[in-house]
Amino acid sequence: MSTPADGEADPALAAIRAIWADRRDEVIARVDVIEEAITNALMGDLGDDLRSRAAHEAHRLAGSAGTFGFETASAYAREIELGLKAVVMPATDELQRLAELVVGLRHDLESDQESGPLAKASPTPLVPNGHVDILGVAIDPRRGRRLATETAARGLVAVFAVDAEDAHQALSSTPRAGGDGGEVAGHARACRGESTHHRPRRTRSGGQSRGRAPGRTRIARLPEHDRRDR
């Protein structure tokens, strides 16, 4: 039986690489659905349909990513699937953990360019970045969603805006210290005249995720018309 190291001489592995090259973008695009779901969940605004679709995509990614040798991505996708299929919506700290996994999932899939998917070795760890504020202006909606998930995973503060005026308004209205994700989400919605009746769950008492203080994540989300632009 062959090994990844001698894959170039193996017609089956060469075929696998060809399939991956052909399907790579399609596979990675599935992460978008999961990102959107986790981001919405962090905002307390995840509907059943998107949750179900994201769980399904995570399930499929767990199978297909592993088949191509992305063992880390496969394991992350599997954990995300289980989280999204949980009977009770995960609490905020658990959602942050899922957001971390989404970042890792995408990172693992996108880091295939140098050596090919079947030659991948160890997973690349996520490195917490500490306290950083991020302002995204005139940002592409897809990149905005991705950044929102990444910032959530790292407990960072992020504000995304479609133009400078929107950015100024968001910054002037978004608190820079204290308050949990729900409060900041409320500010973000208020800035944009959105409904505020959906709010994320409070972080469970004593439940912290990987050493970060619960409730530090704050995301100002993209306007609805941009979020639908997929």
Next chain:
Amino acid sequence: MTRRILVVDDSILVREVARAVLGASGWTIDVAAGGEEATGLAAAQAPDAILLDVELDGIDGPETLRRLRADERTRDIPVAFLTARDGDEDRRELEALGAVGVIAKPVSPVTFASHVAATFGWAV
């Protein structure tokens, strides 16, 4: 001996990989994306074995197996499940439905053919 295997999975990636990897082992590979298509192909082509995903769009893997077992044309075709649910209890439940074995997903391209051969008791 040339074997014919029907691979049933709703992921085109898994189907394509199965076709490439198992086909490279000299087996003839047919694929189906769902249970309805699988039961039709199985009846028409009488494969030597079926690899059946558990979670499928439409009728799922266990229901597909029940239908295969209910059809005299397909009731004796050995079926193995492909699934990420490969804990001991899951395996027992799936094998109790009449599957000859369970192959854990994700499948590794490197070991997929040997797992299939071992599951169905074929010499590699």
